[in-house]
Each structure stands twice: as C-alpha cells, then as structure tokens.
Amino acid sequence: MTVNRIRVVVLGSPRSGKSAVVVRYLTKRYIGEYSSTGDFLYQHRVAFDGAVSEVEILDTSNCAIRGCLAEHVRWGDAFAVVYSVCERRSFLAAAELLSLLERTRLPGCAAVTLLGNKRDLEHAREVHAEEGQELSLRFGCQFYEVSAAESCAGAALAFHALLREARALALLLPAPRRKLAAYSVSKVIGTIFGKNSKSVRKKRPSLSI
Numbered sequence: 641m642t643v644n645r646i647r648v649v650v651l652g653s654p655r656s657g658k659s660a661v662v663v664r665y666l667t668k669r670y671i672g673e674y675s676s677t678g679d680f681l682y683q684h685r686v687a688f689d690g691a692v693s694e695v696e697i698l699d700t701s702n703c704a705i706r707g708c709l710a711e712h713v714r715w716g717d718a719f720a721v722v723y724s725v726c727e728r729r730s731f732l733a734a735a736e737l738l739s740l741l742e743r744t745r746l747p748g749c750a751a752v753t754l755l756g757n758k759r760d761l762e763h764a765r766e767v768h769a770e771e772g773q774e775l776s777l778r779f780g781c782q783f784y785e786v787s788a789a790e791s792c793a794g795a796a797l798a799f800h801a802l803l804r805e806a807r808a809l810a811l812l813l814p815a816p817r818r819k820l821a822a823y824s825v826s827k828v829i830g831t832i833f834g835k836n837s838k839s840v841r842k843k844r845p846s847l848s849i
C-alpha cells in the first residue's frame with residue numbers, strides 16, 4: 641500500500657480556535673483551553689481511498705508576530721486558515737493570509753481550506769456564512785463553517801476534504817518539495833493534555849476515512 645506524507649499548516653488569528661479545531665479532529669475531544677506558547681506539531685496516520693498518508697499538522701501560534709509565516713508557508717502542502725465567525729478582525733486576517741498564500745505559492749499547487757470556527761456562538765456572530773463562501777470563491781479554496789466546541793463532525797469533514805485534495809495534488813504535481821534548512825518545531829502534544837495523557841502522546845492517532 642502506498643504511503644505518502646502530507647504537511648498541513650493551520651493558520652489564523654490568535655484565539656480563533658486553531659488548536660481547538662485541530663484537537664477536535666485528532667482526538668474528537670474539546671477541552672476548552674489550549675496552550676498558546678508556541679507551535680505544535682502533530683503526527684498521525686490516515687487511511688483513505690486505498691492508501692495511507694502520514695499526516696503532519698502544524699498548529700501555529702502568533703507566527704505573524706514571530707516572523708515565521710514565510711517558513712510555514714514553504715513547509716506546508718496544505719493549509720487550513722481559521723477565523724472566528726464572532727470576530728470580523730479575524731476574518732480580515734484570514735483574507736490576508738489567503739492572499740499571502742496565493743502570492744507565495746503557485747496557484748493550484750497547494751490545498752487550502754477556509755474554516756469559520758465558533759458557529760455555535762450565533763448570538764455573537766459578526767461574519768455571515770455567505771461572506772466566508774464569497775471569500776473562498778475569490779481564492780478558489782474550500783470553505784466550511786465549524787464549531788470545535790459543539791461537535792467533531794465539521795472539523796473531521798473539513799480535514800478529510802483538505803487531505804483528499806492535498807493527496808490528489810501530490811499525485812498530479814510530484815514537484816520536489818522545498819525543504820527548510822533549519823526548521824524546528826516542538827512535538828509537545830502531551831502538554832496540551834497534561835502529564836497523564838500518555839495515550840495521546842505515545843500512540844499516534846490513526847483513522848480511516
């Protein structure tokens with residue numbers, strides 16, 4: 641069975657729910673508060689369409705401020721750009737990120753999804769679903785509204801679709817990946833769940849779509 645590797649970078653404004661969405665997808669759990677101290681790299685193995693992919697998901701934190709955005713963009717094969725439907729500023733930031741991806745990656749060479757998170761907070765909504773849809777059409781990317789707090793279905797659907805597109809692109813465009821000379825991210829999934837969560841830290845999540 642073929643095994644390939646897909647690198648996913650999760651970008652978005654602080655507090656938009658990047659970690660919550662990623663953790664929901666990987667563990668089906670929602671724990672409410674997540675560490676914001678740095679980037680987290682998760683690894684898991686996923687089987688779909690008769691092949692297995694080694695997926696690395698980089699949950700970024702404050703990368704615009706830390707100046708590592710360009711590195712992240714070079715590193716990834718696929719991108720999830722997250723905003724909060726309750727915060728227009730995060731939507732505008734998502735539009736900027738999509739524009740950056742378009743400028744720095746060859747069009748059509750990376751799988752991209754736009755995620756409007758916190759859809760459970762309808763009373764506080766500042767961004768309509770139609771606006772997310774329009775933005776995604778403008779940049780030719782996928783779009784989902786999700787709620788990491790409410791269910792795992794949206795996050796799972798969105799990530800599965802992103803991985804499918806990334807795998808399809810890898811088959812179509814087997815261009816050599818540009819490696820980063822000195823790229824370091826910490827594999828610290830354990831710190832999110834605390835010292836007793838060895839099952840998450842030691843066992844790499846694996847699922848079949």
Ligand SMILES: Nc1nc2c(ncn2[C@@H]2O[C@H](COP(=O)(O)OP(=O)(O)OP(=O)(O)O)[C@@H](O)[C@H]2O)c(=O)[nH]1
Nearest residue numbers: 654655656657658659660672674676758787788789
């Ligand atoms: N109501 C609601 N709250 C959410 C949802 N997703 C995340 N949150 C909350 O929003 C806050 C920020 O979530 P994080 O996942 O830490 O956001 P982040 O984008 O990773 O934040 P940084 O690491 O600071 O960039 C936390 O208090 C979460 O509990 C959601 O879908 N609904």
